Amino acid sequence: MDLSVVNHEDYFAKIGDDHKFPINKFGELANYLIKNKIVNKFHKPVACSEETLKRAHSEQYIKNVKNKTLDEITIKKIGFPLVDSVVQRSLVATGGTVLASKLAIKNGVACNTAGGSHHANFEGGAGYCVFNDVAVAAQYLLDRGLAGRILIVDLDVHQGNGSADIFKDNRNVFTFSMHSKSNYPAKKSISDLDVELDDNMEDGQYIKLLKFYLNQLNEENFDYVFYIAGVDIHFNDRLGKLKISDEGIRERDEIVTENFFSKGVPLCGVLGGGYNKDFNKLVELHSFLHQSCAKLI
Ligand SMILES: [Zn+2]
Numbered sequence: 001m002d003l004s005v006v007n008h009e010d011y012f013a014k015i016g017d018d019h020k021f022p023i024n025k026f027g028e029l030a031n032y033l034i035k036n037k038i039v040n041k042f043h044k045p046v047a048c049s050e051e052t053l054k055r056a057h058s059e060q061y062i063k064n065v066k067n068k069t070l071d072e073i074t075i076k077k078i079g080f081p082l083v084d085s086v087v088q089r090s091l092v093a094t095g096g097t098v099l100a101s102k103l104a105i106k107n108g109v110a111c112n113t114a115g116g117s118h119h120a121n122f123e124g125g126a127g128y129c130v131f132n133d134v135a136v137a138a139q140y141l142l143d144r145g146l147a148g149r150i151l152i153v154d155l156d157v158h159q160g161n162g163s164a165d166i167f168k169d170n171r172n173v174f175t176f177s178m179h180s181k182s183n184y185p186a187k188k189s190i191s192d193l194d195v196e197l198d199d200n201m202e203d204g205q206y207i208k209l210l211k212f213y214l215n216q217l218n219e220e221n222f223d224y225v226f227y228i229a230g231v232d233i234h235f236n237d238r239l240g241k242l243k244i245s246d247e248g249i250r251e252r253d254e255i256v257t258e259n260f261f262s263k264g265v266p267l268c269g270v271l272g273g274g275y276n277k278d279f280n281k282l283v284e285l286h287s288f289l290h291q292s293c294a295k296l297i
Pocket of ligand 1: 156157158230272273274286
């Protein structure tokens with residue numbers, strides 16, 4: 001069976017060539033996955049509906065994004081210009097994670113080629129995140145009775161503060177974030193399980209900690225997993241503060257995906273952040289998520 005991967009050409013929004021965010025990576029990742037035969041054909045999502053977005057965001061915020069009437073402070077917090085292509089990419093990427101989350105139930109595992117916008121909370125976006133796609137999809141699965149107890153494994157180098165806020169009173173979603181202690185956001189939220197990592201941590205210690213906490217989580221009965229596979233833990237990342245190698249990231253992705261797949265727990269993998277100084281390396285690192293999942297089926 002082929003791995004189900006969701007992708008849309010609108011993920012690659014035009015935000016200006018001199019923008020700090022490496023948005024070209026979305027188009028290049030799709031090319032890389034096809035070129036290297038990791039994926040044969042993509043599933044194409046539709047823009048997420050307002051009704052679905054409302055499961056994790058306020059109606060006012062959704063309207064302000066769609067009508068481009070957001071206040072300047074929130075636009076600045078997000079870090080993207082609020083233009084049509086950014087609105088469209090945010091809607092389609094969220095629809096993409098919702099679609100991938102359903103494909104994972106059918107096939108055991110599925111991925112998006114975007115997503116992991118974990119800094120967005122109920123009232124607004126932040127840190128290059130407009131809508132919290134994983135939160136929207138998780139609430140969608142719960143509301144539809146497609147999952148009962150969901151785990152979010154967030155291994156992006158930054159804390160998943162938006163997801164922690166959205167689900168702080170929801171006992172059916174467990175948020176696990178393993179992130180750099182000294183990194184953004186300065187003021188962290190409280191996840192169900194936070195693991196704070198010291199600067200310059202290397203592979204051995206990182207993998208040891210990951211295995212320890214995964215073993216703990218395996219004691220609980222989750223019936224669905226979202227995996228945010230941010231590659232900003234890499235030693236050459238502009239925004240990370242850790243020293244994880246290529247092999248470390250590959251091993252991490254294989255450990256996480258195999259852990260849940262082998263137990264029959266559906267896993268939806270999303271990209272998370274990545275700001276490597278080497279653009280081609282960045283694309284390759286993001287593909288490790290899809291490669292790890294493809295190996296399983
Ligand atoms: Zn990040």
